Amino acid sequence: MNAIVKQHLIDPEICIRCGTCEETCPIDAVTHNDDNYVVDAEKCNYCMDCIAPCPTGSIDNWRVVNTPYSLDEQFSWEELPEQEDIATDEGAAATMEALEDEISALLAEAHKGTGGKPVAPASAAKPSVNLYSRSKPAIATVQGNLRLTEEGTGNDVRHIVLDLGDTVFPVLEGQSIGIIPPGEDAGGKPQGVRLYSVASARDGERPNTNNLSLTVKREEVGVCSNYLCDLKRGDKVQVTGPFGATFLIPEDPAVKLVMICTGTGSAPFRAFTERRRRTMPSVKGGLTLFFGARRPEELPYFGPLKKVPPQLMTQHLCYSRVPDAPKEYVQDRMLTCADELSALLKDDGTHVFICGLKGMETGVDESFASICRQSDLDWSAVKTAMRESGRYHVETY
Amino acid sequence: MHDAIHVDYDTMIPNNVGLSEDRKVLKALEKWHPGYIDWWKGLGPDGFQEALVYLRTAVSVDPKGWAKFDYVKMPEYRWGILLAPQEEERKVPFGEYKGEAAWQEVPGEHRAMLRRLIVIQGDTEPASVEQQRHLGATAPSLYDMRNLFQVNVEEGRHLWAMVYLLQKYFGRDGREESEELLQRHSGDPDKPRMLGAFNEATPDWLSFFMFTFFTDRDGKMQLESLAQSGFDPLSRTCRFMLTEEAHHMFVGETGVGRTIQRTCDAMNEAGIDDPYDINRVRDLGVIDLPTLQKKANMHYTLSLDLFGSEVSTNAANAFNAGLKGRFHESRIEDDHQLTKDTYPVVKRVNGHIEMVDTPALSALNMRLRDDYARDCEKGVGRWNKIIEKTGVDFQLKLPHTAFHRGIGEFAQSEASPDGDILSADEWAARKDDWLPSKADGDFIASLMEQVTTPGKYAGWIAPPKVGIDNKPGDFEYVKIDPS
Numbered sequence: 001m002n003a004i005v006k007q008h009l010i011d012p013e014i015c016i017r018c019g020t021c022e023e024t025c026p027i028d029a030v031t032h033n034d035d036n037y038v039v040d041a042e043k044c045n046y047c048m049d050c051i052a053p054c055p056t057g058s059i060d061n062w063r064v065v066n067t068p069y070s071l072d073e074q075f076s077w078e079e080l081p082e083q084e085d086i087a088t089d090e091g092a093a094a095t096m097e098a099l100e101d102e103i104s105a106l107l108a109e110a111h112k113g114t115g116g117k118p119v120a121p122a123s124a125a126k127p128s129v130n131l132y133s134r135s136k137p138a139i140a141t142v143q144g145n146l147r148l149t150e151e152g153t154g155n156d157v158r159h160i161v162l163d164l165g166d167t168v169f170p171v172l173e174g175q176s177i178g179i180i181p182p183g184e185d186a187g188g189k190p191q192g193v194r195l196y197s198v199a200s201a202r203d204g205e206r207p208n209t210n211n212l213s214l215t216v217k218r219e220e221v222g223v224c225s226n227y228l229c230d231l232k233r234g235d236k237v238q239v240t241g242p243f244g245a246t247f248l249i250p251e252d253p254a255v256k257l258v259m260i261c262t263g264t265g266s267a268p269f270r271a272f273t274e275r276r277r278r279t280m281p282s283v284k285g286g287l288t289l290f291f292g293a294r295r296p297e298e299l300p301y302f303g304p305l306k307k308v309p310p311q312l313m314t315q316h317l318c319y320s321r322v323p324d325a326p327k328e329y330v331q332d333r334m335l336t337c338a339d340e341l342s343a344l345l346k347d348d349g350t351h352v353f354i355c356g357l358k359g360m361e362t363g364v365d366e367s368f369a370s371i372c373r374q375s376d377l378d379w380s381a382v383k384t385a386m387r388e389s390g391r392y393h394v395e396t397y
Numbered sequence: 398m399h400d401a402i403h404v405d406y407d408t409m410i411p412n413n414v415g416l417s418e419d420r421k422v423l424k425a426l427e428k429w430h431p432g433y434i435d436w437w438k439g440l441g442p443d444g445f446q447e448a449l450v451y452l453r454t455a456v457s458v459d460p461k462g463w464a465k466f467d468y469v470k471m472p473e474y475r476w477g478i479l480l481a482p483q484e485e486e487r488k489v490p491f492g493e494y495k496g497e498a499a500w501q502e503v504p505g506e507h508r509a510m511l512r513r514l515i516v517i518q519g520d521t522e523p524a525s526v527e528q529q530r531h532l533g534a535t536a537p538s539l540y541d542m543r544n545l546f547q548v549n550v551e552e553g554r555h556l557w558a559m560v561y562l563l564q565k566y567f568g569r570d571g572r573e574e575s576e577e578l579l580q581r582h583s584g585d586p587d588k589p590r591m592l593g594a595f596n597e598a599t600p601d602w603l604s605f606f607m608f609t610f611f612t613d614r615d616g617k618m619q620l621e622s623l624a625q626s627g628f629d630p631l632s633r634t635c636r637f638m639l640t641e642e643a644h645h646m647f648v649g650e651t652g653v654g655r656t657i658q659r660t661c662d663a664m665n666e667a668g669i670d671d672p673y674d675i676n677r678v679r680d681l682g683v684i685d686l687p688t689l690q691k692k693a694n695m696h697y698t699l700s701l702d703l704f705g706s707e708v709s710t711n712a713a714n715a716f717n718a719g720l721k722g723r724f725h726e727s728r729i730e731d732d733h734q735l736t737k738d739t740y741p742v743v744k745r746v747n748g749h750i751e752m753v754d755t756p757a758l759s760a761l762n763m764r765l766r767d768d769y770a771r772d773c774e775k776g777v778g779r780w781n782k783i784i785e786k787t788g789v790d791f792q793l794k795l796p797h798t799a800f801h802r803g804i805g806e807f808a809q810s811e812a813s814p815d816g817d818i819l820s821a822d823e824w825a826a827r828k829d830d831w832l833p834s835k836a837d838g839d840f841i842a843s844l845m846e847q848v849t850t851p852g853k854y855a856g857w858i859a860p861p862k863v864g865i866d867n868k869p870g871d872f873e874y875v876k877i878d879p880s
Contacts, residue, residue, distance in 0.1 A: 013862065014651075014862050014863060016643075016646055016647050016650045016651070016776070016779075017775060017776075018643040018646055018647070020639075020640060020643045023639075023640075024460050024640075034775075049460035050460065052460060052463065052464035053460055053463065053464060053640050053643075055643045055644040055646070055647040056647050056651070056863075057863040057864070057865070057866075057867060058863075060867065078782070105867070108867075109867060115462060358467070359467070361465075362456065362465060362467065365456060366456075380457050380459060380462065384459075
């Protein structure tokens, strides 16, 4: 069987032929004739430079194919062909974040802030991807559902443990799983799959248990978050995945991790911390955490975090709504720690992971840029180099 | 250190030109800034200054960072000065100085000409914001409203781009010109904008879409030729502006395309085959195709006038001086000096229209206009594809360049859309068949209604095929009253 390829294509029905993609492409993979702009599958290296500048969104189309469509085929199109049914084996799947379009789109959106094609850390383990899908979900059993934030804070964040019983469901720290909420949406269609980062290490909540945990915030009108937060021990849940092949913990003990998060964005970092604690307890000072919340009472895992020894991890917990104290966001604390961060950015072993609400991206990015300026670094170049070598990761929603 | 790619937010004016180390220019721009904000609040989008709009903002000028999407209040939009990265060892690509190192400072002998080119370009940017300021009140959806505001803030940023060049490179003259750019207003009888099309009203959304398709495309062609300039800061400025300009083309092409789609769908639903059965089509609450043709006729020809006279000494001088090149200059295979070449120019000879070979250097306006017409032609072809797919028997067509012209070879005569020269009487009798009449305008105006439910669209326009930034159909692109 041929290796399957995820081919980058331009939708001729939506494209306005402005030529921005061709101008932008650094390796001339985009070309055109009088009819269409097209991408040469032999040249495209998925750098994603063309995606953001395209004014129409026509550039952001993908088909999983056994044999890529030729330039001539693409020139002749008036519309994009349908996705064909492609049989996939596990090996091919491992190079992609997900095989289902619905999930690929969610992950692409979440990873957008990476600023280009996300690349897995060099020392990350090979992930399994999409073993379970909407048409063939795994069934998990709720083992526990614990509130992480204090009662009465109005911010209900939960730690939910799902037991997978005899089902083989291998996840790596940093991967996500899909949850299919029961019922239908307003349009009468089945509910869309929601993605949640796994908050536990690959060998389970406690070593050698076949379970995993999620960190879920109850949203006022969130179909899936309310469904999950209301689950009781013994309830059955439809699960898909695992998903994600780039936002993964590096296995190299020499690597330094800078983890920046808000709210439930802490989930993958709880998994990272657990993994480091279990497998390399003697490595000191490799983890730095910037974690923002409104108040200590609303910071998920506040209690457990206090028990993590400082030799293992440097913690910067920042609060924006503590009475009588100035507001402090993660990006503010980053500026306070400019020296420490610029030293880390100059270190080729440093990996930066950012996870949380989309709103944090710009502030964090500006802080990095500002820190770089102060120490004669070019953040744009640093970021690109880090991303290309699998050392810069963003997952926001 | 300034890194030339990443935007520096340390000063009030985001920039990648090291403003914080250029105190003089920074001070001049800071002085200009309040006047700009006053202008925006007074003549920018009317009634939406507090709304949260899902806009893209550039955080750097490389492809990775220039389209950050987030909710922004328009007056807080980060207008700034963004130049495409400097190419090392760039040469003047055409004209008398071809092959010399590109200029980082204004060439003294061409100072006045260069200033004029920048001022004319700069004048069009705020003009269109002024023309479009009332459209929010009749936006056919939140999606369209957001697109309008994105166009508006980017036109505002393009003004900044030109003002920076004036302030940085033209001293006192530049400062005065910058002030003037805020003093002239679209349609103002005493202080109008410099070019005709920018003093016309944009009364409805169809006009807006036609304007962004046809008139902004003139802007694109002008920017393309200025992006070739031997004056490197102008070239770099225009190159970055072109990336933004593509969005404006998109708004125009898809806006008209979606209008066409809705009209054809409504005709099919109602079983109307004849596109010229105008009253029945209009009864469906959609804009009939012949009226769309008339609107295209008008906006296309007004935009052709923006290219100036077919034969022009000014254009020849600007080219010779290395200031303004041709569309895709670097992809043209010739000597890039045009000392011996000719170019066919359309002329009226003995009552007929003929193509006459003319020295290429003086025919540069004609050539750019031809490139423009070809670009328009392709877009019209894609509109026709939409019509064809619905099975409706109708084709849109661009009129002859002699039709309805106010500038150039045909300014003094009248012609039909097919290019037949007409007497004044013949023209007066047929004019309303070819250009929108007051009644046509009234009908279009009667369809304009503001729709603010996320995911809903006014009855005369189809929804887009994909959302901005891949957002789902019911995404709330504008939070009109965020409090």
